[in-house]
Amino acid sequence: MVEIRTERLLLRPASMDDVPAFHNILSDAAAMQFWSTPPHQDEAETRDWVAAMMAISPGGGEDFVIEQDGRVIGKLGLFQFPEIGFILHRDAWGRGYAREALTPVLDRAFSVHGLACVEADVDPRNAASLRLLHGAGFEETGRASRTWNIGGVWSDSVYLTLRNGQRDVG
Numbered sequence: 085m086v087e088i089r090t091e092r093l094l095l096r097p098a099s100m101d102d103v104p105a106f107h108n109i110l111s112d113a114a115a116m117q118f119w120s121t122p123p124h125q126d127e128a129e130t131r132d133w134v135a136a137m138m139a140i141s142p143g144g145g146e147d148f149v150i151e152q153d154g155r156v157i158g159k160l161g162l163f164q165f166p167e168i169g170f171i172l173h174r175d176a177w178g179r180g181y182a183r184e185a186l187t188p189v190l191d192r193a194f195s196v197h198g199l200a201c202v203e204a205d206v207d208p209r210n211a212a213s214l215r216l217l218h219g220a221g222f223e224e225t226g227r228a229s230r231t232w233n234i235g236g237v238w239s240d241s242v243y244l245t246l247r248n249g250q251r252d253v254g
């Protein structure tokens with residue numbers, strides 16, 4: 085798997101050394117409000133999560149750790165072609181980092197991996213994610229109710245797709 089340098093970020097493969105940093109992110113209720121699981125309770129859960137990220141096969145997906153100035157601030161990538169997912173530490177929100185990481189990952193999705201589209205499943209209340217994806221040219225393709233039961237609470241989905249050739253990322 086490659087490393088990608090952007091103006092402010094390093095995107096690189098995960099390693100087990102990333103577990104404490106990811107536990108910090110994935111145990112935060114605010115960052116996990118619209119995630120597909122409840123916040124991680126213990127580091128063992130995060131170890132399994134990082135191990136699963138490392139186990140993605142080259143033909144199955146490409147998920148990146150995001151580092152800024154040597155600190156792990158989150159992850160963004162295609163955890164399973166063609167589905168994209170991302171999460172950043174709360175301290176790193178609102179500075180354009182997700183957008184900066186998204187651009188080269190979408191470039192690779194189309195030009196290296198040859199995907200016809202990239203897809204996302206987002207909670208309709210997740211304004212930041214919807215704005216990020218719409219800004220990159222994703223279009224809503226549908227909605228569904230009660231798609232995820234997370235810790236006993238149902239949430240809904242907005243489905244978005246970016247087709248190759250419909251990019252709008254600067």
Ligand SMILES: CC(C)(COP(=O)(O)OP(=O)(O)OC[C@H]1O[C@@H](n2cnc3c(N)ncnc32)[C@H](O)[C@@H]1OP(=O)(O)O)[C@@H](O)C(=O)NCCC(=O)NCCS
Nearest residue numbers: 115170171172177178179180181182183211212213215216
């Ligand atoms: C979604 C997330 C990764 C965005 O990261 P970020 O680095 O703060 O995003 P950026 O700064 O690159 O901003 C991207 C766009 O979203 C907008 N945005 C950021 N936070 C926002 C918020 N809370 N409400 C509305 N829009 C927001 C920005 O203004 C920007 O839009 P613009 O380019 O039109 O100005 C971050 O909020 C996060 O980690 N959320 C929790 C995890 C999560 O929900 N993941 C997705 C699960 S599907």
